[in-house]
Amino acid sequence: MRNIVISLGGSVISQESRLDLDFVRRFTKLIKSESKSGNFIITCGGGYTSKQYVSAAGEFTNSNYLKDKIGIAATKANALLVYAAFGLDNVGFANTIDEAADLIKDNRIVVMGGVMPGVTTDAVATLAAEAANSKLLINISRIGGVYEEGNRNKVIKSMGYDKLLALANKHDPRTARANFIFDLVACKIAKRGSIKLHFVGTETEDIKKAVHDTSHSGTIVS
Numbered sequence: 001m002r003n004i005v006i007s008l009g010g011s012v013i014s015q016e017s018r019l020d021l022d023f024v025r026r027f028t029k030l031i032k033s034e035s036k037s038g039n040f041i042i043t044c045g046g047g048y049t050s051k052q053y054v055s056a057a058g059e060f061t062n063s064n065y066l067k068d069k070i071g072i073a074a075t076k077a078n079a080l081l082v083y084a085a086f087g088l089d090n091v092g093f094a095n096t097i098d099e100a101a102d103l104i105k106d107n108r109i110v111v112m113g114g115v116m117p118g119v120t121t122d123a124v125a126t127l128a129a130e131a132a133n134s135k136l137l138i139n140i141s142r143i144g145g146v147y148e149e150g151n152r153n154k155v156i157k158s159m160g161y162d163k164l165l166a167l168a169n170k171h172d173p174r175t176a177r178a179n180f181i182f183d184l185v186a187c188k189i190a191k192r193g194s195i196k197l198h199f200v201g202t203e204t205e206d207i208k209k210a211v212h213d214t215s216h217s218g219t220i221v222s
Helices: 021-034 047-057 064-086 097-103 121-131 161-171 184-192 204-211
Strands: 003-008 039-044 091-094 109-112 136-140 151-155 196-200 219-221
Touching: 003 121, 021 039, 021 064, 021 204, 039 064, 039 121, 047 064, 064 091, 064 109, 091 097, 097 109, 097 121, 121 136, 121 184, 136 204, 161 184, 161 219, 196 204
Parallel strands: 003 039, 003 136, 039 109, 091 109, 136 196
Antiparallel strands: 196 219
16 A cells, blocks of 8 residues: 655644644545545644744744754644544554654554754655655645745646755755745655655645645646
8 A cells, every 4th residue: 555645734733823623624534534545644844833932932042953843842742633633543643754654554644743953844754755665745735836936826737856946945044934835855855766746735625636646736746
């Protein structure tokens, strides 16, 4: 059975006004259904919770290492929320990439957050894909795709790895809470592993199409 990795953007879970429990319910229901035909490793970002804590930490420290560790704690809180929402016996929770790759052998679904400072959950997702021999990674965010530079109304439907790398190299500053759709390290890992990337928003139908590796309203990178 194939392994599929999902990088779940923290902002689709943790927003300024609320935790989006409606999305969490809808998402976990979909993945439960789709797990009949595939296994899923899901990495969760930190979202607004992370932003709050990282910003607050800036009042006391200039250490990006410490800010990253605080952000990781927020990703784990979001991941545990998603883990709880699945409510199934055959769902694992991983604290490392190796643990995720091991747990997916006996579980249909594995959930995790960040693992170490300086490495975003996007990069964790691509490394987990390599570790679990997955060739399909779905990035779910509020942005919903890669856009033409200077035109947020124009989604790029498909592109190669080199184009994505060029954009990431330009817009990824490698600091806590940086917000390019996919970080530079993740792009490089995806390219070296020939991992197909689907960038989608939160619409259930788009996520389902990405799971089945078909076209949708977002961006496909291969």
